[in-house]
Every structure is written in C-alpha cells, then in structure tokens.
Amino acid sequence: MEANRPPFLKIGISCYPTLGGSGVVATELGKLLAERGHEIHFITAGVPFRLGKYYHNIYYHEVEVNQYDVFRYPPYDLTLASKMAQVASREKLDLLHVHYAVPHAVCAILARQMVEHPLKVVTTLHGTDITVLAYDETLKEMIRYGIEQSDLVTAVSDHLIAETYEVLNVSKDIYKVYNFVDHRQYERPANTLFKQQYAPQGEKLLVHISNFRPVKRVLDVAKIFQVVRTKIPAKLIFIGEGPDFTKVYHWLREHQLDPYVHFLGKLDDVAEILSQIDLMLLPSEKESFGLVALEAMACGVPVIASNAGGIPEVVEHGRTGLIYPIGDIEGMAEGAVTLLSRPDVYSRFSQAAVERARTLFAAENILEQYLSLYRMVLNR
Numbered sequence: 001m002e003a004n005r006p007p008f009l010k011i012g013i014s015c016y017p018t019l020g021g022s023g024v025v026a027t028e029l030g031k032l033l034a035e036r037g038h039e040i041h042f043i044t045a046g047v048p049f050r051l052g053k054y055y056h057n058i059y060y061h062e063v064e065v066n067q068y069d070v071f072r073y074p075p076y077d078l079t080l081a082s083k084m085a086q087v088a089s090r091e092k093l094d095l096l097h098v099h100y101a102v103p104h105a106v107c108a109i110l111a112r113q114m115v116e117h118p119l120k121v122v123t124t125l126h127g128t129d130i131t132v133l134a135y136d137e138t139l140k141e142m143i144r145y146g147i148e149q150s151d152l153v154t155a156v157s158d159h160l161i162a163e164t165y166e167v168l169n170v171s172k173d174i175y176k177v178y179n180f181v182d183h184r185q186y187e188r189p190a191n192t193l194f195k196q197q198y199a200p201q202g203e204k205l206l207v208h209i210s211n212f213r214p215v216k217r218v219l220d221v222a223k224i225f226q227v228v229r230t231k232i233p234a235k236l237i238f239i240g241e242g243p244d245f246t247k248v249y250h251w252l253r254e255h256q257l258d259p260y261v262h263f264l265g266k267l268d269d270v271a272e273i274l275s276q277i278d279l280m281l282l283p284s285e286k287e288s289f290g291l292v293a294l295e296a297m298a299c300g301v302p303v304i305a306s307n308a309g310g311i312p313e314v315v316e317h318g319r320t321g322l323i324y325p326i327g328d329i330e331g332m333a334e335g336a337v338t339l340l341s342r343p344d345v346y347s348r349f350s351q352a353a354v355e356r357a358r359t360l361f362a363a364e365n366i367l368e369q370y371l372s373l374y375r376m377v378l379n380r
Contacts, residue, residue, distance in 0.1 A: 009095070009378075011038060011040055011374075014042075015099040021179065025124075029180075047062075061083060061087050081106075081111045084107060089114075094120065095374060095378065101129045102129055104123070122153075123150040123153045124153075125153065178314075178366060180367075181298040181361055205278050206237065206280070207296070209240055213242050216242075218248045219244065222261075225260075229260060236260060237277065274295060277299070278340060284308045286309055289311075289313075301350070304324075311323065
C-alpha cells in the first residue's frame with residue numbers, strides 16, 4: 001500500500017440486513033475485518049441479523065427514510081446515498097464495499113461524487129441482481145451502470161461472472177471471490193438435543209433451508225423425501241418461509257407425510273442444527289452459489305443438489321455430495337438413500353465435505369483475497 005496510507009482501513013459496508021446469503025457474507029466479512037484491526041461501518045436500513053451485539057471496531061449507521069407528502073414512495077435510494085456520503089465524509093472512509101448492484105452500488109457511486117476525499121467503491125454481485133433483475137429491461141441499464149462505474153467488482157462464482165457478461169455485456173473486469181464459512185462457528189457441539197427431539201427413534205434427518213421462492217423448488221424437496229421415506233426411516237426439517245410454504249404444506253398433508261416433517265420458520269443461526277443433520281436437499285432451479293450447501297458441508301453434512309448455477313463449484317459431485325439435473329427427483333432420492341444407507345460411504349463424504357469447506361472456502365483465505373483486492377483498488 002502507499003507509504004502514507006495507514007495499515008488499517010476504514011470500510012463502509014452496505015447490504016440487505018435481513019435473512020439471505022448476501023447479508024450473511026457481508027456481515028461475517030465485516031466481523032473478520034474488524035478482528036484484523038480494520039474499522040467497519042455498516043450502513044443499512046436495519047441491524048444485520050448476524051451482527052446483533054457489540055463488536056470492537058464495528059459501528060452501525062441506520063438508514064432512516066422519512067415520509068414526505070411530496071413523495072408517493074419513500075426515497076430509500078436517495079436516503080441511503082446521502083447516509084453513505086455523510087458517514088464517508090465524517091469517518092474518512094477509504095472505501096465502500098456494497099453487496100448487490102441495485103440499489104447499493106448505484107447509491108455508493110452517487111455518494112462517491114458527494115464527498116470531497118477519494119472514496120473507492122467495491123461491488124460484490126451475489127446473484128439476484130443478475131439472475132433476476134438484470135432480465136428486467138427497466139432495470140438492466142441501471143445495473144450495468146452500477147457495475148461499470150464501480151472501482152472494482154467481484155462475484156461469488158464463475159457461473160455468475162459468465163452470466164453477468166452474457167446478460168449485461170459489461171466490459172468491467174469481474175473478480176471471483178467465493179463465499180466462505182468461519183469454521184469456528186461450525187464445530188459439532190457436544191449436545192445432541194435437537195436430534196433427540198426430532199429423531200427419537202434414530203431416524204435420519206434431512207433438511208432444506210431457503211426463502212421458499214419458486215426457484216428453490218421446495219415441492220421437489222417434499223417429493224424426494226416421500227421416496228426416501230419408503231426406503232429408510234427419516235424425518236424432514238424445513239427452515240425458512242416464503243411464497244411456496246402453503247403449497248408444500250398442503251402437499252405434505254395430502255400425502256400423509258406431515259407427521260414426519262417439521263417447519264422451524266426463519267432462524268438466524270443454523271450451525272447448531274446443521275451439525276445434527278444427516279443430509280441437505282438443495283434442488284434449486286437457480287443458485288448463484290448456494291451458501292446453505294457450504295454451511296452444511298462445514299458441519300460434515302453431505303448435500304444432494306441440482307446442477308443449477310454455481311452449485312457445482314461448491315458441492316463436489318461424488319465426494320462432498322451428489323449433483324443431478326434440475327427436476328430429477330428420482331435421481332436425487334436414490335442418491336439420498338444410497339448415502340444414508342451406507343455408513344462407510346457416508347463417512348467418506350462427510351469428512352470430505354468438512355475438508356473442502358475448511359480449505360477452498362475457509363474464511364481466512366477469502367478474507368485475504370478481499371484485502372488484496374482492497375489494496376489493489378486503493379493503490380490505483
């Protein structure tokens with residue numbers, strides 16, 4: 001870094017603070033950076049759900065949107081940009097690291113124009129801004145602008161980078177930086193109370209975690225479980241809520257599977273539960289990375305998944321899980337039964353899952369990649 005630049009950075013982070021992979025990664029990254037001595041300022045509409053308590057070197061700045069009669073809708077984007085500029089100016093931030101091109105990158109670019117000192121904008125693409133929003137012609141040019149005008153752009157998988165270039169035809173270099181897990185949070189606990197409660201007869205526990213949107217194919221999860229139940233004693237745990245909740249709930253009741261299925265709703269921290277699960281089901285139609293699969297692997301839980309998006313970059317087929325074409329319910333069910341009924345094979349997959357999570361996706365490795373990119377953009 002430049003000789004006159006202090007060794008520790010002042011970084012603003014903006015993300016969606018609610019449940020979701022991007023918010024998890026942004027918050028955990030901020031916590032890791034603070035551990036290293038960097039000063040972190042979260043600028044969001046609510047406290048990120050993985051924050052929730054005091055951390056040394058971490059500050060939170062709430063974006064409060066005022067209601068004015070002149071505006072039909074509250075001007076959140078403008079308020080966010082103004083807050084970014086205020087915090088950047090007052091705290092002399094070195095850079096803003098924003099997660100999602102819309103609205104965060106566009107707001108950060110506006111904030112950069114409002115401050116008097118040099119301020120860099122680093123944008124991380126997580127998926128929805130490309131895989132869904134970029135197909136909307138009313139938003140495409142705005143997303144392209146946010147990417148092109150950022151000082152540096154990263155994305156969470158090779159697949160997402162390729163789709164960004166294909167859909168938006170951007171000329172910006174996009175750097176791949178995978179999502180990560182902090183292994184300290186995914187150690188298997190000594191207690192097994194969860195398993196005792198939900199599988200008192202030693203049944204195998206399967207889990208699905210999502211926002212229950214149609215692209216998650218939650219009904220496929222139920223159908224896979226139906227087949228598995230005919231072969232081995234098993235229970236299914238659903239974590240999350242969303243639009244397809246009612247559909248899958250009624251399907252399970254109709255097929256008399258509801259006694260074997262438990263809906264736990266939205267949960268902030270799933271590490272303790274995952275550590276007592278036997279198998280994860282992730283048959284998504286779209287998935288730019290698949291953070292829940294990585295979290296499962298970190299707990300030694302193999303994953304049965306589709307080949308959607310970036311999932312094959314996370315789950316190594318035949319080693320840490322099994323991957324099938326989207327919609328291949330029979331194949332996924334057969335794979336699940338094979339893993340759950342053969343302890344020797346299962347043990348090999350479980351150990352490999354932990355190893356992959358703690359090497360390729362280790363928090364310290366990803367942190368170093370981000371720090372290297374920060375230094376590169378600050379020295380331009």
